[in-house]
Amino acid sequence: MKTVIVGAGISGLATAHALLEQQPDLELQVLEASDRPGGKVWTDKSSEGFLCERGVNAFLNNKPETLELVAKLGLSPLASCDASRNRFVYSEGCLRQLPDSPPAFLASNLLSLPGRLRVALETVIPRGNKSDESLAEFATRRLGREAFEKLIDPMASGVYAGDATQLSLKSCFPRIHEVENEYRSLILGLIRLQLKALANRESKLPSAGPSGQLTSFSGGMSVLTTAIASKLGDRLQFATPVASITRQGVRYTIHLSDGRQEEAERVILAAPAYAQSTMLRELAPEIAGLLDNIPYPSLAICCLGYKREKIKRDLNGFGFLVPSRERRQILGTLWDASIFPNRAPEGYALFRTMIGGARSSELAQLPEDKLVDLTRSEIASIMGIDMEPEFVAVYRHSKSIPQYVVRHAQRLATIESLLKKHPGLILTGNAYKGVSLNDCVANAYLIARSLRANS
Ligand SMILES: Cc1cc2nc3c(=O)[nH]c(=O)nc-3n(C[C@H](O)[C@H](O)[C@H](O)COP(=O)(O)OP(=O)(O)OC[C@H]3O[C@@H](n4cnc5c(N)ncnc54)[C@H](O)[C@@H]3O)c2cc1C
Structure with missing residues (x-):
């Protein structure tokens, strides 16, 4: 049975990997629109030695599937520095540390x-x-x-x-x-x-917040997706956008944007929901309509590098988030070089600021120089660092993270029941059951197990 996976973000790549683990001789193709693997996992290394993540920054080491995948690929994970457990929020004019225990909460003036x-x-x-x-x-x-x-x-x-x-x-x-x-x-x-x-003498105690340690790789998150891609070899095709899917009997036809076609008995869509919607318009218009309604706000990421010696404040922490009641122009800033040891050259700090999102999507569309000015002035006002950065990089996601708005679960249930009419068609990706990289990997293994159980 031939299987085609559409999209080589972590969802598509991990699903391909899980299926091949189960059945190494599976006839499998992964079709990716862009010229690189990873989707939202995309690490940039600048000539100055700054390592910037355009999208996914890290994953928590609390899900066995991702850790197992990393081990199977022979990769060495990089744990975040201990100081990154200190998290801050901007509140009433200053940065305040988030309490990490009930006594700390009672004592805190947050x-x-x-x-x-x-x-x-x-x-x-x-x-x-x-x-x-x-x-x-x-x-x-x-x-x-x-x-x-x-x-x-x-x-x-x-x-x-x-x-x-x-x-x-x-x-x-x-x-x-x-x-x-x-x-x-x-x-x-x-x-x-x-x-x-x-x-039960369990080593990890349940907590209200996300447990686990932030984890990445020395070369950034792309190390993971590049490793899976190289294992897939020529089963993975780049610059191959899928335009639509149709079906004749038990076979699906995958229509590529350049007019070519592929045929398969099983199609796994792992592109973003809006792209899946376009592909399914003819085959499954009702599903396409539901997918099209999943919102994806715009988000910009502005990375600024500064000489550490010129910064007077301590940077022992993960960074800070800004509540909307503060009416600032940024969502928060991660202190990247304090989270992982090698994100900036020796003697430099690297700040990664998020702008836009569902509440102020329009800000993410500002011209690059305006985004840099805005970030600089917010960092000056919130962190007291008022100077020219030595390094600047701006990345944009015109459609960033799918929003699980109220009634998302109902939408998924309707999609699941409509999918019964299309045996062999599987929808996955971060628009359904968890946006984190860990969720995408766990869902990949769930899909592989359920296909094995039904085969
Ligand atoms: C800025 C940002 C920061 C994030 N940070 C974190 C983080 O630190 N930790 C975390 O756990 N999660 C983070 N996330 C969430 C992250 O999106 C997911 O964890 C995960 O990377 C999504 O993977 P995916 O494969 O489902 O989708 P994507 O990464 O979006 O991959 C979809 C793929 O489909 C391809 N595609 C699209 N259309 C077509 C087509 N027509 N034909 C063929 N291919 C197509 C795309 O090119 C892309 O490669 C972040 C997201 C964003 C946007």
């Missing part, structure tokens, strides 16, 4: 005393009764307005470049949704989960 007391009241708030609600509704209901605005809203822009009033809690943070369903209170649920883990 929230006012009434704000902290309102968080403590979470333990007596009844379970919610909506099947799907926004992250903003959920967090305000359980933790209060202040905690939502100062702690949860910046998480929405940091992970999704999203708008917390639109994102679905259950689709974006399913574990939190499950904890409320199971235990009613997040705080009490977490305590019970930790006690259970202690009783």
Whole structure:
């Protein structure tokens, strides 16, 4: 049975790798529109020695599938520096460290005393009764307005470049949704989960935030996707955009933009949802319509390098996020050279600032010089670093991260039921069940296992 995968981002590449692991002689082709593998995984190394990630910065080492894939490829992962556990938010005129434990939270002045007391009241708030609600509704209901605005809203822009009033809690943070369903209170649920883990002598205790250590590679994230691509060899074709898919009986025809065609019994679409929508317009117009409605805001990344000795403040941390209530022009800045040891030449700092996203998509479209000016002035005002950068790089994603808005789960259920009419057609990628690189890799292995079970 011939299989064609469309798209060589991490989703398409990891799916190809997982399928070949199961069946090394599988007739398989991966068709990629651009002239390189990786999609949103794209590392740039400048002639000055700065290593900038245009898209994916790192993954958390808390999912076995990605770590196993890295090991099978013979790659050496690079753990983030310990200091990067210190995370900051910009609040009321200065950077404040996010507390990393309940006692630190109680002692911290990030929230006012009434704000902290309102968080403590979470333990007596009844379970919610909506099947799907926004992250903003959920967090305000359980933790209060202040905690939502100062702690949860910046998480929405940091992970999704999203708008917390639109994102679905259950689709974006399913574990939190499950904890409320199971235990009613997040705080009490977490305590019970930790006690259970202690009783079972588990080495890792459950936590409210993402657990695990940020991980990349010495040469940046592209090391991973390049390694998979080179294993695929000539099964992977670049500069081969797919225009549409049609079907005659059990065979699909994949129509390429240059007029050529490929035939296959199984087609796995791993391009972004809007591209899958275009490909499916004739074959499955209803699915195409649903996919077309998944929003992708624009995002710009501005990397600035500075001489370290000229910076007076300490940079021991991951960087900071900016809540929307602060009405600044950036979503946050990562202190890249403090996260991984080799992101800047000796004696330099590298800052990676995100601009745009769902709340201010138009800012990401500004001309390059305006983006640099805006970033410089925000870094000057927020971090007190007011000087000419020695290095500048700007990257743009006109369609960045798919937004799992309220009713995303319902949309997926409808798509799944419509797909029953198209046996052998599989939709994957970060638009469905998790936006992180870890989710994309885990989904690749799920697909491979389910195909083996059904073959
Ligand atoms: C700026 C940014 C930063 C991010 N940072 C992180 C991070 O630090 N950690 C993390 O876990 N996740 C991060 N993400 C999320 C990231 O998007 C996913 O983890 C993952 O890389 C998505 O992979 P994918 O293969 O599903 O999609 P993509 O990477 O978008 O790949 C899709 C591929 O399909 C190809 N394609 C498109 N149309 C066609 C066509 N018609 N024919 C053939 N091929 C086509 C594209 O060229 C592309 O190569 C970030 C995303 C962005 C935008």
